[in-house]
Amino acid sequence: MFAKFKNWLKHHQEAGQLIFEQQTKLINGRQFTIRRARFTDISSIIRIEELIYGTAPWNANAFQIELERDHDRLYLVTVYDGQVVGYAGCSFNWYKHESHITNIGVSPAYQDQGIGANLIQILKTYAGNHGYPRMTLEVRIHNLRARKLYERLGFHQTNIKSHYYIDNREDAVEMEVKLQSRGENT
Numbered sequence: 651m652f653a654k655f656k657n658w659l660k661h662h663q664e665a666g667q668l669i670f671e672q673q674t675k676l677i678n679g680r681q682f683t684i685r686r687a688r689f690t691d692i693s694s695i696i697r698i699e700e701l702i703y704g705t706a707p708w709n710a711n712a713f714q715i716e717l718e719r720d721h722d723r724l725y726l727v728t729v730y731d732g733q734v735v736g737y738a739g740c741s742f743n744w745y746k747h748e749s750h751i752t753n754i755g756v757s758p759a760y761q762d763q764g765i766g767a768n769l770i771q772i773l774k775t776y777a778g779n780h781g782y783p784r785m786t787l788e789v790r791i792h793n794l795r796a797r798k799l800y801e802r803l804g805f806h807q808t809n810i811k812s813h814y815y816i817d818n819r820e821d822a823v824e825m826e827v828k829l830q831s832r833g834e835n836t
């Protein structure tokens with residue numbers, strides 16, 4: 651136990667900020683930029699959440715706290731024409747050897763073009779290349795569209811968490827994908 655804690659502490663002392671190099675992706679002839687989310691993106695992310703869910707599940711303060719944790723969180727945004735059109739977040743727990751998708755959303759006008767899949771694929775590759783053997787997430791049991799997308803990206807169901815969501819007591823499906831190391835996830 652103590653040895654594991656020492657490894658965890660060593661990793662975090664050495665880790666510093668998670669580094670992410672900006673990427674571009676051509677989708678249907680349009681060039682999208684995928685970069686790390688900035689504090690100034692929070693209002694755009696919340697606007698997308700309002701469009702998707704009606705009200706944003708996370709407030710600005712929650713996103714601010716997440717973005718501040720730049721040693722074990724990676725929040726990405728997809729930008730088109732200077733506008734944030736999608737976002738996804740991932741937490742990294744070195745002690746549990748687990749990466750976990752915390753949040754993902756794509757502005758309704760930009761859905762069904764591969765932006766969500768691209769964000770998850772980037773996070774999978776990033777986590778695999780940083781030595782994380784698996785990635786997990788939770789999804790509402792009735793969100794069949796998101797579940798189908800995750801399955802297409804290799805995730806499989808591992809558990810059901812009963813009444814997990816506090817707003818409507820909906821069950822959560824826990825999903826997991828095994829990751830491969832550098833060069834094997836693309």
Ligand SMILES: CC(C)(COP(=O)(O)OP(=O)(O)OC[C@H]1O[C@@H](n2cnc3c(N)ncnc32)[C@H](O)[C@@H]1OP(=O)(O)O)[C@@H](O)C(=O)NCCC(=O)NCCS
Binds near residue numbers: 755
């Ligand atoms: C779930 C969500 C993030 C997916 O994002 P997205 O950008 O629409 O997802 P993608 O476009 O990558 O994939 C969706 C479909 O588009 C299709 N698609 C992928 N690339 C495409 C392309 N270039 N052109 C047209 N269609 C494409 C895929 O086949 C996929 O269909 P399938 O999964 O039914 O087979 C988005 O729908 C969303 O924000 N939903 C509301 C919030 C939500 O449910 N979040 C998840 C919480 S766990």
